[in-house]
Amino acid sequence: MKRMLSGIKPTGQLTLGNYIGALRNFVKYQDDYEMFVFIANLHCVTVYQDPKELRKNLKDAIALYLACGLDPEKSTIFLQSDVMEQAQLGFLLTCTTYMGELNRMTQFKDKLAKQEKNITAGLYVYPSLMAADILAYDADYVPVGDDQKQHVELARDLAERFNNRYSPTFTVPEPLVAKVGARIMSLTEPTKKMSKSDETNKGCIYLLDEIPVARKKIMGAVTDMLAKVQYDKVNQPGISNLLEIMSSLSGEPIEDICARFEGKGYGEFKKAVADVVCDTLQQIQDRYHEIINSGQIDKVLEDGANKARYIAHKKLMKVQKKIGIEIRK
Ligand code: TYM
Numbered sequence: 001m002k003r004m005l006s007g008i009k010p011t012g013q014l015t016l017g018n019y020i021g022a023l024r025n026f027v028k029y030q031d032d033y034e035m036f037v038f039i040a041n042l043h044c045v046t047v048y049q050d051p052k053e054l055r056k057n058l059k060d061a062i063a064l065y066l067a068c069g070l071d072p073e074k075s076t077i078f079l080q081s082d083v084m085e086q087a088q089l090g091f092l093l094t095c096t097t098y099m100g101e102l103n104r105m106t107q108f109k110d111k112l113a114k115q116e117k118n119i120t121a122g123l124y125v126y127p128s129l130m131a132a133d134i135l136a137y138d139a140d141y142v143p144v145g146d147d148q149k150q151h152v153e154l155a156r157d158l159a160e161r162f163n164n165r166y167s168p169t170f171t172v173p174e175p176l177v178a179k180v181g182a183r184i185m186s187l188t189e190p191t192k193k194m195s196k197s198d199e200t201n202k203g204c205i206y207l208l209d210e211i212p213v214a215r216k217k218i219m220g221a222v223t224d225m226l227a228k229v230q231y232d233k234v235n236q237p238g239i240s241n242l243l244e245i246m247s248s249l250s251g252e253p254i255e256d257i258c259a260r261f262e263g264k265g266y267g268e269f270k271k272a273v274a275d276v277v278c279d280t281l282q283q284i285q286d287r288y289h290e291i292i293n294s295g296q297i298d299k300v301l302e303d304g305a306n307k308a309r310y311i312a313h314k315k316l317m318k319v320q321k322k323i324g325i326e327i328r329k
Contacts, residue, residue, distance in 0.1 A: 021145025
């Protein structure tokens with residue numbers, strides 16, 4: 001069975017973008033792959049987080065993993081910081097990454113372009129740690145949204161570099177990016193990605209948004225003057241985004257949705273999108289409330305960490321021997 005690995009970095013509440021671009025795919029794939037899904041809590045602290053909020057976000061994220069359908073019997077679910085081998089491999093891979101490669105990472109470049117102050121060294125080297133997350137487990141596939149593809153490509157380059165420099169050690173992973181829903185856009189600025197750190201809070205739907213709040217956000221989504229429900233990302237980015245959201249969640253092809261709303265107003269279309277989104281959120285939230293205080297989270301994390309640690313430890317030992325820093329047989 002091929003192995004798959006992915007993670008989410010809960011620097012805030014999980015969003016509909018995280019769900020469509022990543023989480024729901026993890027759930028779909030867990031029957032056919034050996035699945036490893038973790039919470040990237042080390043990646044979270046590359047930017048300062050209020051500790052109390054961070055704890056809540058992490059617990060909520062695990063509960064949401066389960067509420068969205070990840071099954072601990074099928075998938076290994078764990079916290080990144082519980083497998084220290086991952087961080088250690090991260091350091092070793094940082095030593096095989098060139099600064100030029102990190103300088104080219106879009107997420108880092110965006111932060112620089114925005115002239116954000118006090119960018120941490122952790123944020124800069126984060127793609128090397130992400131490579132370690134993937135390579136520690138010899139993942140064949142990494143299901144991610146569009147924005148993380150570049151990081152998985154770096155992981156491929158580092159795996160190949162290491163394999164060539166020493167001898168075959170790492171599986172070279174492949175990013176898996178869905179055709180529809182890989183980049184859900186902000187509802188208020190549909191040319192920008194929907195993101196956890198949405199400043200106005202109106203462009204982003206959080207999985208734990210109250211249902212009337214989520215409905216209001218969809219009804220207030222930016223559209224255009226063309227008055228036609230059609231998929232045209234250049235001229236109608238807002239409508240195209242709503243079409244992607246609806247199609248991803250309902251499974252109805254975009255062309256069929258367009259045909260169904262031919263000659264109808266945007267109000268009617270948005271109401272249908274809001275219905276689909278709110279149904280999805282309601283189902284997730286019902287399960288989330290059952291899980292969050294049930295006591296099962298600690299057990300899931302402990303079992304997951306034990307399974308993950310065993311694999312990552314073996315890989316780290318192998319790597320350390322090849323590099324020459326481990327001298328015992
Ligand atoms: P993060 O937390 O930013 O995002 C988690 C996943 O959600 C996807 N995603 C989206 N997909 C569609 N539309 C959006 N608007 C949207 N926003 C986010 C992301 O592409 C991602 O798949 N560095 C990673 C976490 C990570 C990781 C890993 C992932 C750390 N180590 C190893 C895979 C493998 C991150 O910050 O994702």
